[in-house]
Amino acid sequence: MLTLPAPAKLNLFLHVIGRRHDGYHLLQTVFRFLDFSDELSFELRKDSVIKLHMSTAIIPEEENLCVRAAKLLQQESGAAQGVDIFLKKQIPMGGGLGGGSSDAATTLLALNQLWGLGWEKNGLMKLGVKLGADVPVFIFGRSAFAEGIGEKLAPIELPSAWYLVLVPSVQISTAKIFASKELTRNTIPIKIPHFPIWQGHNDLESVVCRAYPEVANYLEWLKQLDNTTIVRMSGSGSCVFAEFATEIAAKAAVEQIPAGINGFIAQGLNRHPMCISMD
Ligand SMILES: C[C@@](CO)(OP(=O)(O)O)[C@H](O)COP(=O)(O)OP(=O)(O)OC[C@H]1O[C@@H](n2ccc(N)nc2=O)[C@H](O)[C@@H]1O
Numbered sequence: 001m002l003t004l005p006a007p008a009k010l011n012l013f014l015h016v017i018g019r020r021h022d023g024y025h026l027l028q029t030v031f032r033f034l035d036f037s038d039e040l041s042f043e044l045r046k047d048s049v050i051k052l053h054m055s056t057a058i059i060p061e062e063e064n065l066c067v068r069a070a071k072l073l074q075q076e077s078g079a080a081q082g083v084d085i086f087l088k089k090q091i092p093m094g095g096g097l098g099g100g101s102s103d104a105a106t107t108l109l110a111l112n113q114l115w116g117l118g119w120e121k122n123g124l125m126k127l128g129v130k131l132g133a134d135v136p137v138f139i140f141g142r143s144a145f146a147e148g149i150g151e152k153l154a155p156i157e158l159p160s161a162w163y164l165v166l167v168p169s170v171q172i173s174t175a176k177i178f179a180s181k182e183l184t185r186n187t188i189p190i191k192i193p194h195f196p197i198w199q200g201h202n203d204l205e206s207v208v209c210r211a212y213p214e215v216a217n218y219l220e221w222l223k224q225l226d227n228t229t230i231v232r233m234s235g236s237g238s239c240v241f242a243e244f245a246t247e248i249a250a251k252a253a254v255e256q257i258p259a260g261i262n263g264f265i266a267q268g269l270n271r272h273p274m275c276i277s278m279d
Pocket residue numbers: 011014023024025026027029095096097098101131132133134135148149150174175178234235236237
């Protein structure tokens with residue numbers, strides 16, 4: 001049995017700078033991993049079946065991104081073996097924290113090893129983007145500045161930071177937010193090496209806040225905290241976060257969360273937790 005983490009990510013900013021002919025949006029974003037993860041275990045099977053095991057079935061098995069990733073890799077590589085996948089979810093779904101994409105990436109990395117395929121990272125990333133625009137960065141394995149639809153990646157080293165993440169009670173469809181008529185799609189492109197992250201913004205934030213007042217209220221609450229360096233929504237929401245330079249400041253903030261609001265603190269990582277075995 002091989003047990004591996006699938007970490008959450010934050011988009012420290014997310015600028016929409018244009019749109020492709022197929023409707024996908026051109027982005028500029030910074031991805032950062034968190035030490036807050038789902039857990040996946042993999043056990044080889046004697047037959048070619050791919051089977052998912054979860055304590056509570058959140059979505060139909062064949063739609064789960066782990067199963068879709070395993071089937072796609074099996075099909076593209078011609079692997080004859082199957083696998084039992086055991087998934088423990090911790091990352092909120094539809095929260096803009098990339099949990100489904102991270103589960104898919106961990107599945108591709110694990111099966112490349114277990115099935116003895118020997119694919120290079122680049123090949124896995126190209127396969128990954130067919131499952132979702134967010135999948136490649138989890139295979140890339142480093143904090144990154146991303147362009148294109150999120151798949152053109154350049155590594156960056158970010159200063160150490162802790163994050164208070166608030167989890168509104170709504171799940172948000174990424175496709176619906178990108179389809180909004182109100183979305184600003186013409187933010188002026190920036191040159192990342194010289195761009196201070198705190199000056200960035202998330203173009204999806206105002207669209208989400210209008211449709212989901214709970215997200216707007218959570219952001220307002222974070223903005224009144226002391227010692228924050230950034231307060232923003234991640235991806236297409238619903239989660240919002242505040243960045244702190246020290247763990248002490250993040251812990252002081254988490255203690256102030258009003259009853260009934262769900263949140264957690266996590267440390268920002270510059271490397272995917274599987275990175276040591278991936279490089
Ligand atoms: C917004 C972001 C920011 O990191 O994260 P999430 O909020 O989903 O975590 C990503 O771009 C989401 O990536 P991912 O969740 O993998 O999206 P996909 O499954 O590829 O796309 C879902 C839908 O969103 C739209 N989409 C996605 C990415 C993109 N660059 N432009 C788009 O227009 C498309 O309509 C697509 O059909």
